[in-house]
Amino acid sequence: MTPDTYRKTVNVVAVISSAAFAGGGLLILVSYGIRWLGTDPLICRAGFWDEFLNFALTIIPLNLITLVGLVLSVRLDWQNRPVRRLWMWAVWLYVANTLFTLGYFIPQNILLIWDIYTASEASSVRATWLGLHVVRVAIALAVPVLALLAILKHSERTPT
Template structure:
């Protein structure tokens, strides 16, 4: 594999994985989220673990592939200041989303899985969780945008 083929493979994998991760977050928001808001709190709490586990088995690998791809892409374009700047924005957004997830969403998911809330508390948690998830999806959608901008920046510089 030539260095340029490797770069294109890494960049393409990064863009696709980050877009799929963002799409997964959007799927949770519009499909599960709408359904969750309409469910009785006790029914929702009872089914949360199964839905969470099924989705986590898909989304976590995409998140990890995105991280590896971002690190490799930054490394490959380190000498190109403009592309590096765009890759670093994607990395910062990735880590902002990861911190948001680790600081709020994972603890809330654990509390939901452990059935730590009453029905009324679970209803409030569900609404807050989904509301904050909008921000998380917006951040996740920005990652592939910055990755694509970095790829295009690199392509434009290589063409001239």
């Protein structure tokens, strides 16, 4: 594989996987999330685990592939400071989103599945969860945008 083919492959992996991850978050927001808000807490709890597990089996690999694509892309542009800066913004947003997910969303999902909350509390938690999920989707959408900007910045030719 030529260096140019490798670069294109790694960059495409970073962009497509991060965009697919963001799209998955958007799907949760506009489908599952909105439906969960209006669903009776007992019904929501009964179907939540299956939906969560099915989605996790899709989204977790995309998340990990995104990490690989971002890290390899940063490595390729490490010596080019303006491009590296864009890649690092994408990496740090990826890390922030992952920490946000691990620190808030996964624990809340588990507590909702375990039925820790009263019906009223569960409704409030689901509303907060969905509101914060908007932030998570916005962060996720920024990652492929920054990756594309880094690719475009790298492809700029300096005048001779």
